[in-house]
Structure formats: C-alpha cells, structure tokens
Amino acid sequence: MDDRTKLAPPAPPQPATLPSQDMAPPVVSLLTPSPINRRRWENFKANRRGFWSLWIFLALFTVSLFAEFIANDRPFLVKYDGHLFFPTLFDYTQADFGVTDELAGSAPDYRDPYLQQLIAEKGGSIVWPPIRYSYDTHNLDLPTPAPSPPTWMLTEDQCRPVVERKGLKSCRDLEYNWLGTDDQGFDVLARVIYGFRISVLFGLTLTIISSIIGVAAGAVQGYFGGWTDLLFQRFIEIWTSIPELYLLLIISSVLVPGFFVLLGILLLFSWVSLVGLVRAEFLRGRNFEYIQAARALGVANRVIMFRHLLPNAMVATMTFLPFILSSSVMTLTALDFLGFGLPPGSASLGEMLKQGKDNIQAPWLGITAFVTVATMLSLLIFIGEAVRDAFDPRKTFR
Amino acid sequence: MDATAAPLLQINDLSVAFRQGGRETLAVDRVSFDIRRGETLALVGESGSGKSVTALSVMKLLPYPSAHHPSGVIRFKGRDLLQLRPREMRQVRGKDITIIFQEPMTSLNPLHTIEAQIGEILLLHAGLTGMAARERILELLTEVGIPEPRTRLSSYPHQLSGGQRQRVMIAMALANEPDLLIADEPTTALDVTVQAQILKLLKDLQARLGMAMLFITHDLGIVRKLAERVCVMKSGNIVEQGAIEKVFRAPEHAYTRALIAAEPHPDPAPVQPGAPIVMETDDLKVWFPVKRGLLRRVVGHIKAVDGVRIAVRQGETLGVVGESGSGKTTLGLAILRLVSSQGRIVFLGKPITGLKFRDMLPFRRDMQIVFQDPYGSLSPRMSVSDIVEEGLRVHAPKLSKAERDQRVIQALADVGLDTDTRFRYPHEFSGGQRQRIALARALVLEPTFVVLDEPTSALDMLIQSQMVDLLRALQKRRNLTYLFISHDLRVVAALASRLVVMRAGKIVEEGPAADLFARPQSEYTRALLAAAFKLETAPEGVVAE
Numbered sequence: 001m002d003d004r005t006k007l008a009p010p011a012p013p014q015p016a017t018l019p020s021q022d023m024a025p026p027v028v029s030l031l032t033p034s035p036i037n038r039r040r041w042e043n044f045k046a047n048r049r050g051f052w053s054l055w056i057f058l059a060l061f062t063v064s065l066f067a068e069f070i071a072n073d074r075p076f077l078v079k080y081d082g083h084l085f086f087p088t089l090f091d092y093t094q095a096d097f098g099v100t101d102e103l104a105g106s107a108p109d110y111r112d113p114y115l116q117q118l119i120a121e122k123g124g125s126i127v128w129p130p131i132r133y134s135y136d137t138h139n140l141d142l143p144t145p146a147p148s149p150p151t152w153m154l155t156e157d158q159c160r161p162v163v164e165r166k167g168l169k170s171c172r173d174l175e176y177n178w179l180g181t182d183d184q185g186f187d188v189l190a191r192v193i194y195g196f197r198i199s200v201l202f203g204l205t206l207t208i209i210s211s212i213i214g215v216a217a218g219a220v221q222g223y224f225g226g227w228t229d230l231l232f233q234r235f236i237e238i239w240t241s242i243p244e245l246y247l248l249l250i251i252s253s254v255l256v257p258g259f260f261v262l263l264g265i266l267l268l269f270s271w272v273s274l275v276g277l278v279r280a281e282f283l284r285g286r287n288f289e290y291i292q293a294a295r296a297l298g299v300a301n302r303v304i305m306f307r308h309l310l311p312n313a314m315v316a317t318m319t320f321l322p323f324i325l326s327s328s329v330m331t332l333t334a335l336d337f338l339g340f341g342l343p344p345g346s347a348s349l350g351e352m353l354k355q356g357k358d359n360i361q362a363p364w365l366g367i368t369a370f371v372t373v374a375t376m377l378s379l380l381i382f383i384g385e386a387v388r389d390a391f392d393p394r395k396t397f398r
Numbered sequence: 399m400d401a402t403a404a405p406l407l408q409i410n411d412l413s414v415a416f417r418q419g420g421r422e423t424l425a426v427d428r429v430s431f432d433i434r435r436g437e438t439l440a441l442v443g444e445s446g447s448g449k450s451v452t453a454l455s456v457m458k459l460l461p462y463p464s465a466h467h468p469s470g471v472i473r474f475k476g477r478d479l480l481q482l483r484p485r486e487m488r489q490v491r492g493k494d495i496t497i498i499f500q501e502p503m504t505s506l507n508p509l510h511t512i513e514a515q516i517g518e519i520l521l522l523h524a525g526l527t528g529m530a531a532r533e534r535i536l537e538l539l540t541e542v543g544i545p546e547p548r549t550r551l552s553s554y555p556h557q558l559s560g561g562q563r564q565r566v567m568i569a570m571a572l573a574n575e576p577d578l579l580i581a582d583e584p585t586t587a588l589d590v591t592v593q594a595q596i597l598k599l600l601k602d603l604q605a606r607l608g609m610a611m612l613f614i615t616h617d618l619g620i621v622r623k624l625a626e627r628v629c630v631m632k633s634g635n636i637v638e639q640g641a642i643e644k645v646f647r648a649p650e651h652a653y654t655r656a657l658i659a660a661e662p663h664p665d666p667a668p669v670q671p672g673a674p675i676v677m678e679t680d681d682l683k684v685w686f687p688v689k690r691g692l693l694r695r696v697v698g699h700i701k702a703v704d705g706v707r708i709a710v711r712q713g714e715t716l717g718v719v720g721e722s723g724s725g726k727t728t729l730g731l732a733i734l735r736l737v738s739s740q741g742r743i744v745f746l747g748k749p750i751t752g753l754k755f756r757d758m759l760p761f762r763r764d765m766q767i768v769f770q771d772p773y774g775s776l777s778p779r780m781s782v783s784d785i786v787e788e789g790l791r792v793h794a795p796k797l798s799k800a801e802r803d804q805r806v807i808q809a810l811a812d813v814g815l816d817t818d819t820r821f822r823y824p825h826e827f828s829g830g831q832r833q834r835i836a837l838a839r840a841l842v843l844e845p846t847f848v849v850l851d852e853p854t855s856a857l858d859m860l861i862q863s864q865m866v867d868l869l870r871a872l873q874k875r876r877n878l879t880y881l882f883i884s885h886d887l888r889v890v891a892a893l894a895s896r897l898v899v900m901r902a903g904k905i906v907e908e909g910p911a912a913d914l915f916a917r918p919q920s921e922y923t924r925a926l927l928a929a930a931f932k933l934e935t936a937p938e939g940v941v942a943e
Contacts (some may be wrong), residue, residue, distance in 0.1 A: 289775035298762035
C-alpha cells in the first residue's frame with residue numbers, strides 16, 4: 001500500500017462551488033425507504049383494486065398456512081386425566097387415552113365416539129378446530145351416497161337415517177359439511193383450504209427458483225453477449241420447442257409424482273420465461289456509461305453484474321413475477337386436472353375440478369373449485385397489474 | 399416589418415404547474431411575451447428554467463392533466479389556444495405551428511421511411527397522396543438540403559446522420575408552411591460543424607418563407623447570431639427581454655450579466671517539454687471488422703482509430719478535437735484498454751498492450767475517465783457515497799469503512815460538493831452536480847492521468863465554465879495529466895496545452911494549442927474553428943454532412 005492510501009490533509013477552500021447546495025442533512029435509516037421505493041409504494045396504493053387484492057390474498061394465504069388449526073380431524077387440545085394433549089402438533093397412541101385392547105398401540109381416531117366417550121368419562125374435554133375434517137377425512141355418516149350435497153341443502157327426508165342412528169333431532173344438528181363432500185366422502189371446504197395452500201406454495205416455490213435460474217441465465221447471456229449469447233439462445237430455442245405437456249405426461253408416468261418431483265419437472269421448462277427479458281436488460285445496460293466507468297475502475301465482471309446491472313433487470317423481473325406465479329399455479333392445476341399431478345388423495349384444486357366434471361349432478365364440486373381457482377388467479381393478476389403500475393416510471397396519478 | 403400590426407402569438411400571464419403525488423410544482427410563473435410575423439424570438443435560460451415547458455404549452459403537448467395552467471392566455475392569430483378543443487388543436491398543430499425537438503435520434507420513428515414520415519403530415523393537413531405528395535416531399539427535401547433526395551425517400555432514420563435527421567425533422571415542420579416554428583434546442587445534440595449548417599439552413603428558410611420562429615437554447619452565441627429579440631428565463635420567470643443589441647450591450651438583470659460573462663476563458667496549463675511522458679501510443683489501431691454473409695466472413699474494417707501516435711506529458715492537457723465519428727472517443731477508450739486495439743500503448747513507462755484484466759488492475763487506479771453524459775454515467779440505484787467509493791473497494795480493500803468514508807468526503811469536497819449529500823441518489827442532483835460526482839469517482843483514487851470525454855458538452859453554459867474552472871484548479875493542485883476530448887473548440891481552448899485534430903480515425907494536424915488556434919494549417923481545422931467561434935459553415939466537402 002503506498003502513501004496514497006493515507007489520508008490527505010484537508011483541502012484549501014474551493015475555487016468553484018455551485019450556487020445552490022442548501023440541501024438538508026440526510027436522514028439515514030434502514031427503515032426509511034429510498035424516495036424511488038416510496039414513490040412505487042404510492043403508485044401501488046393508487047391502484048385500489050390491486051392494493052385490496054394484495055391484502056385479501058395475503059389474508060387468505062396466511063389463514064391457509066394455518067390450515068391444520070382450521071380444518072382438522074384432530075383437536076387442538078385434549079384435557080384428559082389432568083394432562084394436556086396437543087394432537088395437532090404431536091402424535092399420540094390410543095393407550096394414552098386409556099384404550100387397553102389390541103388397538104392400544106395405534107393412532108387414535110379422535111372423531112370416534114367411543115374415544116370421545118372415554119375422554120368424557122375421565123372428566124376430560126376436547127377443543128376442536130372450526131371444521132372437524134381434514135382433507136383426507138372420510139365422513140362416515142353421510143346421509144346420501146357420496147358426493148353428498150352441503151348439509152344445509154339436505155332435506156329432513158334425506159338425513160333421517162343418520163339423524164335417527166345418532167339419536168339427534170333434525171338435520172341441523174348434524175356435523176356440517178359446509179360445501180358438501182366429494183365422491184370419496186371428503187369434506188370439500190377442508191380440501192379447498194388445503195388445496196389453496198398447496199397451490200400457492202407450489203407456485204411460489206416454482207416462481208422463486210425459476211426466477212433465480214432465469215435471471216442468472218439471462219444475465220450471463222446479456223452481459224457477455226457474442227458466442228455465449230448466440231449458443232445459449234439457440235439452445236433455448238430448441239429447448240422451448242419441445243412439446244412441454246407431452247414430456248410432462250411421459251415423465252410423470254415414469255416417476256412417482258409428488259410435490260418435489262413435479263416441481264423439478266415443471267422447473268425444466270419454466271425457467272426460460274424470464275431469460276429473454278433479463279437478457280435484453282443486460283444487453284441494453286452493459287454499454288451504459290456507468291458500466292464503462294466501473295470497468296475503468298477495474299471492478300470485476302461478477303461485481304458489475306450484481307451491483308450495477310441486476311438492479312436494472314429487477315424492475316422487469318418484479319413486474320413479471322405475479323404473472324409467472326399465476327401461470328405456475330395454473331400449470332399445477334392443469335396437471336392435477338388431467339390426473340398427472342399430485343398423488344391421489346392429496347388436496348388439489350385441479351383434482352376437484354376433475355371431480356366436478358365427472359359428477360355433473362353434484363354442482364357444488366365444480367362451482368366451489370371454479371370460484372376458488374378464479375378468485376385466486378384474479379387476485380394474483382390484479383396484484384400484478386398494480387405492481388406493473390408501481391414500477392412504471394411514467395405513470396402519474398391524479 | 400410592421401411593428402404596429404397585431405402580433406402573431408401573444409402570451410399573457412402564462413403559468414404552468416405540475417401535480418405529482420399530491421404536490422404542486424410551479425414550472426412557469428406568469429410569463430408574457432409576443433412574437434410578430436416573420437420574427438425570431440430566442441428563449442434563453444439554464445435547464446429547468448421552464449423554457450421548454452413554455453414552448454410546449456403553446457403546442458399543448460404537456461402531460462395533461464398532471465400539467466395545468468393556473469393562469470394565462472395564449473393568443474394565436476386571435477384565438478386563445480388554451481380554450482381550444484383537442485380536435486381544433488390538432489388542426490393548429492403541424493399546420494399553423496410546428497416544432498423541432500432536440501434529439502434527432504429519437505424524434506423520428508425508426509420503423510418508417512423518410513417518405514412515410516413526411517407524407518403523413520401532408521396527408522393529415524393538406525390531403526396530399528400519391529404522386530402529388532411525393533413531388534412535395536422531394537421539393538421539401540431539396541429545400542432542406544438533403545443530397546440526392548430521390549434515393550433518400552426509402553431510407554430509414556438509422557441510415558441518416560444526426561444532421562440529416564434534423565434536416566428531415568425540419569422538412570416535416572415546414573411541410574405545411576407554418577406561421578410559427580418552435581425550435582427546442584435543435585442543435586444541442588449536434589456537432590459544432592453540423593450545428594453551424596443547421597443554423598444557416600433555418601435562417602435561410604425563415605427569410606424565404608417569412609415564418610416566425612421561437613428558438614429555445616442555452617447558448618448565447620446562437621442567440622446573437624440568429625434572433626432579433628430575446629427573453630431570458632430563470633426559474634420560471636422571464637427576468638429580462640428586449641432587442642438583441644440592447645440586451646447584449648447593456649444587460650439589466652444580474653443573471654443576464656452572469657450568462658454573458660460565462661464564456662470559458664482560455665488559461666491552459668503550460669506545455670511541459672521536459673516533464674516525463676505519462677501516456678504514449680504508437681501506431682494505435684482500433685478496427686471493427688465488418689462481417690457479411692452466412693459464414694460471417696470479414697469483408698472489411700471500420701477504422702475507428704487508424705495509426706494514431708500521441709504522447710502526453712505530466713501536468714499537460716492534450717486536447718483531442720474532431721467532428722463526431724472521427725474516432726476521438728474510441729481513442730480515449732483504447733488507451734485506457736476499454737476496447738481492444740493493436741499498437742503500442744505505454745503508460746508510465748510500462749507497455750500495457752495486451753495485458754489481461756487482472757494484470758491491468760494495478761494500472762487502473764492511475765488512469766481514470768469522466769464521460770460525457772452526466773445522466774448515464776452514474777448508476778441510478780446507488781447512492782453517491784457508494785458510487786464514489788466503488789474504486790476504493792477494488793484498489794484499497796484494506797481500508798476500514800470509516801477510512802473509506804473519509805476519503806469519499808475528501809473527494810466530494812475537492813470537487814466542490816456538499817459532503818452531507820453523499821447518501822442521496824443521483825437523480826436528486828443537477829447535471830453539473832452529477833458531473834462533479836463522476837469527477838469525484840475518478841479522483842478518489844488519486845490518479846495521475848484522467849481522460850475527459852466531452853465532460854462539459856451536456857451542460858449549460860454557466861455550469862460549463864464553472865466545470866472548466868474546477869478542472870483547471872484540480873490540475874494545478876494535483877499536477878494531473880488530462881486527455882481532453884471535445885468537439886467544442888471553445889472549451890478545448892480554455893484547457894488544452896497541446897492539440898490533436900482528428901478526422902476519420904487519423905490525426906490531421908497537431909501542435910501547441912496557441913499555434914494551432916492562431917495559424918491552422920488544414921482546411922478542416924479552419925472549418926472547426928469557424929464553426930465553434932463564429933457559427934459559420936465551411937465550404938462543401940471539408941467537413942462531414
């Protein structure tokens with residue numbers, strides 16, 4: 001290190017200064033967003049529809065994250081023999097609740113009246129979630145053959161056998177299936193809640209991973225240009241011309257489909273969507289004078305790409321993200337609908353749509369699935385529109 | 399001219415305000431002026447003074463409704479333009495009033511041919527189509543001095559030079575023989591030589607067609623050459639107006655006096671014959687291959703820099719001048735090894751030709767560059783402090799955060815910026831301040847050699863001369879060596895001790911600046927001088943069209 005890295009003495013008064021430099025001292029804080037981000041947030045809020053969609057979507061998503069506490073065949077809390085049990089969080093055996101026969105070592109079915117009676121005899125109590133079905137709980141007391149209509153639509157005639165068997169007074173005293181059951185006897189509302197969660201989680205994971213890959217690929221192509229770009233572009237052209245859906249069908253018939261297998265398969269094709277966009281931003285950006293200036297300072301390529309160019313590409317990426325998210329959700333739903341998606345029995349909106357199609361006499365299936373999918377996608381699109389407004393530098397609102 | 403006749407355009411108490419995010423900003427504050435038939439009125443002022451906004455409100459081209467007029471009347475041929483409906487206004491635009499913009503690169507549609515662009519305005523207002531339209535287009539192109547107009551009809555904008563594009567813009571503006579032509583800095587983006595040609599053309603056309611002209615500029619030289627009356631604007635107000643001779647001879651307002659005094663005065667660093675040579679090139683070539691056909695065979699080269707030999711000594715300023723396309727900027731980039739080149743480059747006694755990125759690194763802190771565009775050369779997403787300290791992160795990685803901050807403060811103070819503003823983002827600064835930030839970024843590494851690539855040409859006159867003073871003071875204090883690239887000889891004269899005149903990649907003429915200005919040897923240098931100092935055009939063929 002030579003003498004230049006030491007500090008120079010204070011400079012003499014300056015010969016030329018600008019007339020107007022009466023700027024206030026800056027307030028530096030991590031919590032204060034930069035002016036440009038504040039303006040974006042204002043623009044986002046100005047799109048009322050998108051703003052409300054964001055809150056509604058976040059509320060629904062947060063609620064669905066706690067699906068186990070809303071719709072479950074296990075109670076939150078069992079008080080038995082002076083002990084507290086949390087069946088939602090921990091697994092217990094029947095023996096814990098005083099069962100002594102050969103089934104003592106197996107998992108308890110809390111919906112079983114016999115078990116409930118055992119608990120009540122010991123002065124225990126049970127706190128249930130609002131919906132006492134999980135997505136894979138068979139309703140064993142169906143008044144009609146599955147798919148069974150929503151309980152509030154049943155006539156007294158239809159439920160008489162069950163009402164009489166359970167010693168109740170009327171239909172209204174039954175355990176409600178608010179949106180009916182599907183053809184397996186599963187509660188539709190519980191499946192909607194779990195299905196919404198898995199769709200959004202799947203969409204988010206797919207979007208985030210494919211964005212990271214896509215941005216990185218686009219960045220490398222755009223920044224280096226030339227042969228790298230040329231070869232990569234041709235590869236992507238060939239890759240995208242593979243008929244995606246057929247390949248998905250073939251692969252998912254060989255591999256056992258599950259959350260992560262599907263994620264991997266869909267990732268093979270979804271990463272391409274951002275490449276063109278980011279590549280164009282980098283191609284445009286790499287000849288900016290401030291990039292040249294950074295090169296003249298000797299800044300390494302990697303740093304230039306991260307510090308100088310990536311923020312430019314992020315605007316385009318952020319604008320696209322909600323739309324990629326909704327298309328990811330749609331792809332999963334489509335695969336489920338065709339029967340090549342998540343394994344049988346798992347909660348999925350696509351599978352419910354398929355049931356709606358197969359059981360045209362049970363409109364609650366189709367209508368519920370349609371309303372759920374349509375609401376979710378509309379919310380995402382509205383949010384996307386607001387994000388687009390937020391990042392539009394020319395947008396002004398009155 | 400009949401001075402008593404009603405003026406063609408009469409602006410009374412015009413205000414323009416912008417509404418954004420619930421805040422009102424007053425851009426123009428109750429200005430009044432008028433233009434008579436056939437007269438040229440110049441609107442002068444620094445950027446942000448509201449001169450363009452005033453002109454655009456005559457055309458009603460502002461982003462309504464976020465822009466609005468709290469007060470004022472714009473009376474054109476007896477009608478108040480502000481009260482016209484959009485449909486009626488469209489009849490006025492392009493027929494009675496037309497406008498030429500600053501940027502010839504973006505004011506023509508890149509996907510339309512010249513014929514289609516001019517034809518559109520003829521179709522809209524005169525209903526001309528087919529052969530009649532083509533005849534008129536040819537007539538217009540001839541009038542604005544486009545050579546071989548018939549072959550140019552099917553050209554696209556990118557096939558024309560900047561000057562030719564501006565000529566096409568003028569042809570479009572003249573197509574329906576307007577009564578008023580608004581020229582919004584039509585020559586600011588052009589070379590001095592082309593600027594002189596365009597100004598001459600505008601003056602000739604105006605005399606022939608008898609139209610009035612509202613000319614917006616920040617260059618007083620142009621005002622003196624072209625206009626009959628002038629309005630000086632400062633922060634939304636007209637501070638002075640009157641006839642050219644009167645305003646220039648006896649300026650009343652302090653701001654007008656400052657503008658007139660703002661010419662950069664020549665006081666270059668002395669030639670240093672004995673000083674060590676900092677940067678030397680021999681037979682430097684930058685050839686861009688031209689590839690054709692399926693196999694991309696090289697069929698020829700564009701010789702951007704072709705066998706250039708220069709030597710810059712410690713403490714000197716070497717001025718590199720030439721029209722655009724002469725290879726000056728490429729030369730600057732090549733000696734800093736930012737584009738690949740052939741030929742010897744020796745920096746501080748060590749040959750640096752062909753060094754790899756990593757091997758160049760130790761040299762980088764000693765050679766720096768400041769670019770032309772103060773808006774493009776700073777990353778909009780980094781704070782000033784981050785921008786300035788970036789070089790330190792590379793070259794002095796051992797400095798602690800506090801030491802780095804200290805160095806940044808020092809550099810910003812050196813270029814005359816308020817050091818408290820270092821956490822702000824570039825968009826909060828004016829063009830001149832941004833250029834100072836770019837200079838601070840270069841100087842924080844304490845380099846010996848700085849390439850200045852037209853650092854003043856995007857700035858207003860007043861800021862330009864401040865910048866020149868600053869560069870000169872820094873050079874004296876730190877014994878800096880500059881390579882100063884510019885097409886504007888007025889600025890070069892203020893700084894350069896020696897000069898190199900470039901044309902088409904080759905050096906045409908070189909020598910001590912004083913000699914070259916006093917006794918230019920080549921026709922080309924003489925043309926550059928005439929264009930820069932007197933706004934005069936050269937005989938045909940000496941400079942590029």
